[in-house]
Amino acid sequence: MVIKVSNLRKEFNGTMALDGISFQVKAGEVFGLLGPNGAGKTTTVKIMSTMLLPDEGTVEIGGYDVVKDPKKVRELVDIITARDKFYRRLTAYQNISFFSKLYQVDDWKEKMENFGQRLGLEKEDLEKRLGDYSTGMRQKLNLVRNLIRDTPILFLDEPTLGLDPVSSRKFSNLLKEIMEKEEKTVIFTSHNMYEVEELCERIAILNEGRITSVGEPKALKKRIFPMRLIEFTTTGKDGFELSDEAVDHIESEGNRFRVYLKDGTRIHELIEKIMKTVRVSDLSVKEPTLEEAFIRHTEEEESKSKGGNTWM
Amino acid sequence: MDVKGFLKILWAFVVRDWQRRWSYKLNFIAMLLYPIVWVSVFGVLGRTIDDAGGTGAPGGFSTFMVIGIITWRFIRVGFFDSSLSIRWEQHIGTFKNIYMLPHHIMIPISATTLSGFTVSMVNFVEMWIVAELVFGISLNITVPSFLFLVLAWLSIIGFGFAIAGIAILYKEIQAVFTVIFFSFQFFCGVFYPVEVLPKSAQYISRAIPITYALSGMRTSISHGYIPRTDLLVMPIAGLIGLAVGLITMHLCLKKALKEGKLERY
Numbered sequence: 001m002v003i004k005v006s007n008l009r010k011e012f013n014g015t016m017a018l019d020g021i022s023f024q025v026k027a028g029e030v031f032g033l034l035g036p037n038g039a040g041k042t043t044t045v046k047i048m049s050t051m052l053l054p055d056e057g058t059v060e061i062g063g064y065d066v067v068k069d070p071k072k073v074r075e076l077v078d079i080i081t082a083r084d085k086f087y088r089r090l091t092a093y094q095n096i097s098f099f100s101k102l103y104q105v106d107d108w109k110e111k112m113e114n115f116g117q118r119l120g121l122e123k124e125d126l127e128k129r130l131g132d133y134s135t136g137m138r139q140k141l142n143l144v145r146n147l148i149r150d151t152p153i154l155f156l157d158e159p160t161l162g163l164d165p166v167s168s169r170k171f172s173n174l175l176k177e178i179m180e181k182e183e184k185t186v187i188f189t190s191h192n193m194y195e196v197e198e199l200c201e202r203i204a205i206l207n208e209g210r211i212t213s214v215g216e217p218k219a220l221k222k223r224i225f226p227m228r229l230i231e232f233t234t235t236g237k238d239g240f241e242l243s244d245e246a247v248d249h250i251e252s253e254g255n256r257f258r259v260y261l262k263d264g265t266r267i268h269e270l271i272e273k274i275m276k277t278v279r280v281s282d283l284s285v286k287e288p289t290l291e292e293a294f295i296r297h298t299e300e301e302e303s304k305s306k307g308g309n310t311w312m
Numbered sequence: 313m314d315v316k317g318f319l320k321i322l323w324a325f326v327v328r329d330w331q332r333r334w335s336y337k338l339n340f341i342a343m344l345l346y347p348i349v350w351v352s353v354f355g356v357l358g359r360t361i362d363d364a365g366g367t368g369a370p371g372g373f374s375t376f377m378v379i380g381i382i383t384w385r386f387i388r389v390g391f392f393d394s395s396l397s398i399r400w401e402q403h404i405g406t407f408k409n410i411y412m413l414p415h416h417i418m419i420p421i422s423a424t425t426l427s428g429f430t431v432s433m434v435n436f437v438e439m440w441i442v443a444e445l446v447f448g449i450s451l452n453i454t455v456p457s458f459l460f461l462v463l464a465w466l467s468i469i470g471f472g473f474a475i476a477g478i479a480i481l482y483k484e485i486q487a488v489f490t491v492i493f494f495s496f497q498f499f500c501g502v503f504y505p506v507e508v509l510p511k512s513a514q515y516i517s518r519a520i521p522i523t524y525a526l527s528g529m530r531t532s533i534s535h536g537y538i539p540r541t542d543l544l545v546m547p548i549a550g551l552i553g554l555a556v557g558l559i560t561m562h563l564c565l566k567k568a569l570k571e572g573k574l575e576r577y
Contacts, residue, residue: 012572046572051411053569075414083575085405087328089335094328101324102413102420104317129335145409 002027002153002185003048008057010043010209017043019209020057025187025202027152030179032200032217033189036298039206041189045157048187049079061153078151082161084142088131092121092141095130096148103149115144119174136167143178153185160192172198193291205294207301217290225293228264230271232257232283240278246270313415321419325427347385347435348442354381354503355447369505370534371449378443379451380502383461383529385439386432387522390465391493393428394472394557397421399479399486408575417565418558421476425469432465457532463546464525470553477557477564481573496522521549 003025010018018040025031033041046052048059050070058065064072086095093112100108116126119140130138139159146154156175160168172195179186179199190196196203197217205213205220213220227248234240234255242250247270248260261270267285274280288296333340358374369376398421401407410420443449475489499513500506500522506514517523528542568574 043572046575049412051408051569051574052572053566071414071416074412078412079408081408083405084409087332087404087406089332090328094331098324098328099409101320101327102410104320 001025002062003031003187004058004060005044005048006058008044008047008059009055010040010047010052011055016209018047018054018057021204021206021209021211022057023204023211023214025185027185028183029202030186030188030200032196032203033187033206034193034196034203034294035189035206038208040209041206042157043209044206045079045155045187045189049077049155050074051079076151077153077155078146078149079155079157080139080142080146080159081157082135082139082159082163084138086130086133086138086141089129091129092116092126092133096126096141096145099145100148105148105150108148111148112144115147116141118178119143120170134167135162136164136171139163139171140174143174147178147182150182151184154187156186156188156190158190160190160195168192169194175199193289193294197290205297207298212301213297221288221290221293224297225288227288228261228267229286229288230259230261230267230274230283231286232259232274232280235279235281240274242270242274242277244270244273313419318419318423321415322423322426325420325423326430329424329427330430343431344434344438347439350381350385351378351439351442352446354378355443355449359447370530374447375449375451375534376505376530377503378439378447378449379530379533380526382436382439382443382451383464383526384497384502384522385435386461387464387468387525388493389428389432389435390425390469391472393431394421394425394469395475395479395486395489397424397472398476399483402480402575411574418561421473421561425472429465436461451533452536453533454536456538457529460528460532460538460543460546461525463550464522464529466550467521467525467546467553470550470555470557473554473557474560477561480564480568481571496520499523501526521545521553524549 001024005024006022008018008021009016021040021044023031033044035041043052047054048061048066050066050073053067058067060066061073062076064076066073086092087098090098093109096108096112100106100112105111112126113123116122121137121140121144125137130141133141142159159175160171163171172192175195176199186199188196188200200217202215203217203220204211213224215223234257236255240250240252240257242259246261246263246266248262250260251258259270259274261267271283271285274283333343354377355374358372358377362372362374398407401410411417413420440451440453443451471493475486479486497503499509499517500520501517506517506523509517524542524545528538528546531542532538565574
């Protein structure tokens with residue numbers, strides 16, 4: 001295991017930010033930390049990157065303890081966040097030249113142009129001042145800065161925060177491509193479920209400083225949200241009703257219907273039943289998205305902590 | 313980290329800082345003109361007083377004033393570069409990237425401060441040239457007197473490091489220390505001899521290393537030697553200042569790491 005987090009605790013002014021979290025990450029794995037605001041994602045990443053001391057517990061990165069050997073840890077780790085900035089009055093070349101000297105990388109210019117091109121930053125972009133960069137361009141340059149430094153472990157703390165949906169999607173596709181090629185161990189935190197589902201091999205869901213679930217995205221979705229959904233449009237104006245113990249509930253909007261099934265075991269049988277009951281123009285079977293699973297899971301956890309009933 | 317590695321990092325900061333200064337063209341020109349204007353104003357004032365009978369200061373009052381402001385300017389730049397080193401990076405949002413280097417944080421902080429030393433040097437040379445060429449004030453600056461000036465600079469950057477450390481935890485404290493620092497102009501004899509101050513104020517003067525820096529520089533340039541007291545006080549003050557600065561910085565960084573205040577501004 002290249003990352004070992006054991007029983008990590010952190011409190012800020014009486015508020016428990018992390019309440020004994022533990023997880024391990026293998027070399028080359030992309031591990032996601034998912035959770036609502038204030039769940040403890042950024043606190044975890046800050047401790048792992050030596051920017052914050054834990055109250056209790058240990059974190060080992062590549063065999064080095066983050067408290068005892070922070071310099072050794074920083075040799076292995078780099079972190080990218082949406083808050084990262086550059087010197088606005090300097091050009092991209094000047095900025096990267098400065099950071100490369102700090103990282104003691106001599107062939108930075110060639111690397112910068114290569115990585116820049118892969119990420120869609122042309123030479124003329126690199127000659128511009130950072131003050132003229134959009135948020136998306138700045139995040140691309142941030143990734144270039146990291147790729148030049150070339151640490152084996154990378155923490156991505158909500159890297160697409162503040163990007164518009166199109167730029168965000170493009171950026172996460174780039175991240176995926178880079179991660180596959182560079183074989184880095186990555187810890188990824190995000191609110192964007194698409195990114196997490198696309199990029200991460202395993203996910204831990206954090207809520208109120210505790211890990212409430214860990215697993216592969218698909219398995220996690222099934223475990224948290226085993227429901228399947230049959231979606232269809234009827235051709236007539238008649239209503240639609242279906243009484244079956246496999247059906248959880250039905251939602252409708254005009255002549256568009258969504259039948260939520262408790263699981264996927266009798267799906268074909270129920271489709272036949274629907275077709276016999278009404279005339280259907282189109283029909284599809286859907287799995288819940290990770291976002292739906294995440295919302296359900298978070299609501300359940302919140303409900304549990306308040307001592308109430310679970311969702312639905 | 314070896315010396316070569318540190319010099320590479322230092323060079324990175326020097327290049328970055330001059331590129332940044334040059335990017336603000338008018339500010340850059342102002343930065344070069346400001347010391348010239350300053351030395352000219354006080355040179356004329358000193359000469360006026362000398363023409364009216366003088367004050368009995370060795371080499372005339374104009375020499376007294378010019379040495380005072382050259383030394384003060386040198387120390388002032390050192391103070392602001394060291395005390396604002398972390399705060400400036402936090403403000404821009406680049407501190408995290410500098411902190412994430414696999415070195416002790418004091419390496420980039422020292423490099424930033426030493427990069428500011430190049431500005432002190434440029435200003436020093438400018439003022440020296442103007443004093444000599446425009447006002448005919450002969451500033452016989454020798455290697456020992458220059459080394460003495462560097463010691464004075466070291467004594468104040470220790471104070472700057474301490475403030476930089478405290479400012480990580482208490483953001484507004486910088487303003488308080490800036491006022492204290494500028495009050496040194498009153499106590500340390502930048503523009504007049506400390507002897508003209510009330511007795512009680514002179515006790516404070518004697519407790520501030522800058523007083524010895526100014527008196528040592530004046531005697532060194534006017535008479536060619538550094539008084540023994542000043543020669544003794546400056547290295548001790550420099551070492552104590554640095555030690556206090558580094559210890560304060562270390563303690564504040566540790567507290568900031570515990571409280572999560574390192575990245576924030």
